[in-house]
Amino acid sequence: MPKLLxxxxxxxxxxxxxxxxxxxxxxxIAREFKFKDFVEAFxxxxxxxxxxxxxDHHPDWSNGYNRVSITLSTHDAGxxxxxxxxxxxxxxxxxx
Amino acid sequence: MPKLLxxxxxxxxxxxxxxxxxxxxxxxIAREFKFKDFVEAFxxxxxxxxxxxxxDHHPDWSNGYNRVSITLSTHDAGxxxxxxxxxxxxxxxxxx
Numbered sequence: 001m002p003k004l005l006x007x008x009x010x011x012x013x014x015x016x017x018x019x020x021x022x023x024x025x026x027x028x029i030a031r032e033f034k035f036k037d038f039v040e041a042f043x044x045x046x047x048x049x050x051x052x053x054x055x056d057h058h059p060d061w062s063n064g065y066n067r068v069s070i071t072l073s074t075h076d077a078g079x080x081x082x083x084x085x086x087x088x089x090x091x092x093x094x095x096x
Numbered sequence: 097m098p099k100l101l102x103x104x105x106x107x108x109x110x111x112x113x114x115x116x117x118x119x120x121x122x123x124x125i126a127r128e129f130k131f132k133d134f135v136e137a138f139x140x141x142x143x144x145x146x147x148x149x150x151x152d153h154h155p156d157w158s159n160g161y162n163r164v165s166i167t168l169s170t171h172d173a174g175x176x177x178x179x180x181x182x183x184x185x186x187x188x189x190x191x192x
Contacts, residue, residue: 038154042145049138058134062158 002074002081013085020072020088027080028073029088033095035066044068044094051090057083059091098170098177109181116168116184123176124169125184129191131162140164140190147186153179155187 005013014022020029035041041063048070052058061070070091072084101109110118116125131137137159144166148154157166166187168180 038145038149042142042149046138046142049134053134053138058161060158060160062156064156065154 002083004079017088030071033068041066047094098179100175113184124167126167129164137162143190
């Protein structure tokens with residue numbers, strides 16, 4: 001199982017993910033996305049889905065028309081791990 | 097704009113959609129789905145996405161690993177219309 005990030009490691013990792021918001025309990029990070037329309041939003045989700053499956057680490061996410069909301073946490077570990085940071089980086093790369 | 101369903105029309109339509117739960121405000125219907133794994137869940141979502149785009153009527157939905165939660169409402173009309181019923185029927189057909 002991946003190890004929970006300690007406070008220092010989490011702070012350092014989030015420094016490189018300025019668009020992601022840390023939850024008040026520090027157990028997850030979240031980011032909102034807005035696209036032109038549904039096709040663009042779901043196209044983005046499809047790219048994320050394939051990356052997530054390759055990593056075997058999956059997002060909790062929601063979509064309504066052109067908006068996508070993503071929350072990342074490692075449920076088995078009870079909080080943030082390197083897996084969440086890696087997936088967030090991949091997601092940022094997709095929309096970059 | 098599609099017309100809001102009146103009480104009789106809504107009741108009749110929902111009779112054919114026994115898996116869908118009517119919200120307490122009667123403005124939306126929702127159904128939960130559980131699949132074998134993420135690939136199966138996202139494959140289902142992809143089928144729904146394509147159908148929704150063809151209908152130009154889109155769900156509000158969320159996914160976490162093998163679970164998908166879908167809520168249908170016609171926001172422009174402020175509640176349930178024939179579009180929601182039609183999309184729910186298409187979704188039921190996908191999982192049938």
